[in-house]
Amino acid sequence: MRTHFDPSTVPPREFYRLLTSVVVPRPIAWVSSTSSTGVHNLAPHSFFTVASVDPPIIMFTSVGEKDTLRNIEATQDFVVNFSPVTLMAEINATGTAFDPEVSEFDRAGLTREPSLTVATPRVKESPSALECRLHEIIRMGDSTLVFGLVTHAVVNTDVLDGNHPRIDLLDPISRLGRDEWGTLGTVKQISRIRTVDWPGDFRARPRAES
Template sequence: MRIDFDPARCDRNTFYRLMTATVVPRPIAWVSTTSAEGTDNLAPHSFFTISCVEPPVVQFTSVGRKDSLRNIEDTGAFVVNFAPEPLFEQINATATDFPRGISEFDTVGIEREASLRVKPPRVAASPVALECELHSTVRLGDSTVVFGRVVHAAVDAAVMTDGHPEVARLAPLSRLGKDEWGTLGEVREISRVPYTEWQGRGQAG
């Protein structure tokens, strides 16, 4: 038996909680920006993914008009910092609704690192930083999707194996429902089956 939910009949928060509990796990974009006045901002956003490969574009969604969105609209630049398990408490702390003009870097005590191509700083302890220039935004109801063209990627050599980031060394965090977070857990590996081999399987059967 299924329980039916009609978004037209549910209040906003009820359906929001349903979606964030079922669209899981969600990677976290730990977005650093700099305001037009020069204040560095840092906040996690869990509506985050890759949008395009060529050119490389990533996207995250600002639910409401948060400082990250305002700063990106004003300056055209941001950094997506990877959210690793060892920084769990700091990442959560930067989700606090600090008043505009207060830097999460300074208040939470997070060390900065200069970016190479954009003004906003990186998180020094994060193993991966994607430096982005604003590509475009799309307004959808109470939210804004931000698309950023990746103009530089900086990866800690300690998480690399044979020239490729190793997921166990990255130790990614993810967001789940309610106040729940996910860690890497078991990693399973399987290759895709080419169609030519799939046909062969069918003929063998």
């Protein structure tokens, strides 16, 4: 038995809550930006992904008109700071709807770190950051898609294995439904099946251990 939901009849906010409960887990773009008057804003956005590999472009969505969006439109750059478990309280705090002239860096007790290629500062306490110049903005319904060209990346050396960031040391958090947040949990590895290795009867293949 299945329960059906029609977005044309379900109130938008209710369908939004449904979407954010089934499109999970969602990585969090902890976006720092700078207003036209020089105020440093910091806010989490959980509609976030890689949009292009070459050129390197990331994308996050602003639901409604928020300080982050206005700042990026004004100054044309931003930084996506990594969201680790150790900073969960601070990340949540920067989601508070402060007035535009208030800096979330200061309210959450976070340290500004100068960026190398953009004017907006990074969060020093975050283990990684992607400096971005605005590539494109696309309006879509009540939301705005913000695409940023990655101009520089930094990662704490102590979370690297060679040049590869270790997921267990980064220890990311993610957004789920309601006020629920997710942590890394058990990490499993599985290789993609090459065409030449495809089993004759996929259903008869050995099952992976849970």
